Amino acid sequence: MALLNPEFATLAHLYVVRWRPMTVLKYLQAYPQTLQDQVRHLIERDQLGSYLSERYPQRHAVQSDKALYAYALELKQEHLRNAPSFDKVLFDNKLDLTHRALGLHTTISRVQGGKLKAKKELRVASLFKEAAPEFLKMIVVHELAHLKESDHNKAFYKLCEYMQPGYHQLEFDLRVYLTWRDLQAGR
Numbered sequence: 001m002a003l004l005n006p007e008f009a010t011l012a013h014l015y016v017v018r019w020r021p022m023t024v025l026k027y028l029q030a031y032p033q034t035l036q037d038q039v040r041h042l043i044e045r046d047q048l049g050s051y052l053s054e055r056y057p058q059r060h061a062v063q064s065d066k067a068l069y070a071y072a073l074e075l076k077q078e079h080l081r082n083a084p085s086f087d088k089v090l091f092d093n094k095l096d097l098t099h100r101a102l103g104l105h106t107t108i109s110r111v112q113g114g115k116l117k118a119k120k121e122l123r124v125a126s127l128f129k130e131a132a133p134e135f136l137k138m139i140v141v142h143e144l145a146h147l148k149e150s151d152h153n154k155a156f157y158k159l160c161e162y163m164q165p166g167y168h169q170l171e172f173d174l175r176v177y178l179t180w181r182d183l184q185a186g187r
Contacts, residue, residue: 006028008014014171017062023043023044025179026040026179026182027042027176027178028172028175028176028179029186031172031175035172037139039176039179043179043183044122048176048180048183049180049184051176052173052176052177052180053071055173056132056134056135056173056177057123057132058132059130059131059132059133060131060132060133060134060136062129062133062136063129064091065089065090066092067090068089068090068091068124068140069089069090071136071140072086072089072122072140072143072144073089074165075140076139076144076147077145078163079144079162079163080144080147080148080163083144083147083148084120084123085120086120086121086146086147087119087120087121088119088120088121088122088124089121089123089124089131090121090122090123090124091123091124091125091126091128092104092123092124092125092126095123095124095125095126101125102124102125102128102139102174103122103123103124103125103142103143104121104122104123104143105120105122105140105143105146105147106118106120106121106123107119107121108121120147122140122143122144123143124136124139124140124143125139130176131174132177134170134173135170135173135174135177137164137170138164138167138170138171138174139174141160141163141164141167142160144163145158145159145163147162155158
């Protein structure tokens, strides 16, 4: 007994030959299917890199921990004067997507004498040294917002949007950039 009708055998063969598995977009899974399909379309046409370079053509000059500290301090002074200050800001080459974090804010408590002293640190993944200035600002804004709002809630994202208008679009585009980086590493 034949599983396929001979009339449809050539159509089934064409379907199998032309079918390609859908690209899994791990950074974009929470976004609507229509947006994911647009990104897949750019990937299939090998246009994702050119889309990103047209949209974000510049690179920033913040390449050292000292420059990153000054950059973060300037943003904090401009938008969060009353927020607690931070003691250390640095690029972290151990912080990457395997840790599921692009930036990190930590508070380290130490006992000095009879007093408890807390130090706040902001860490930014080293991959942002190569990224567009908008992406660096987005991740620094995100970590600075944690100085006032610890949770990712409505107030947190409202603060991010206040410090960097268009924050949500930049977060999406950053996820597209991370997808592109993964594709380049897989080549």
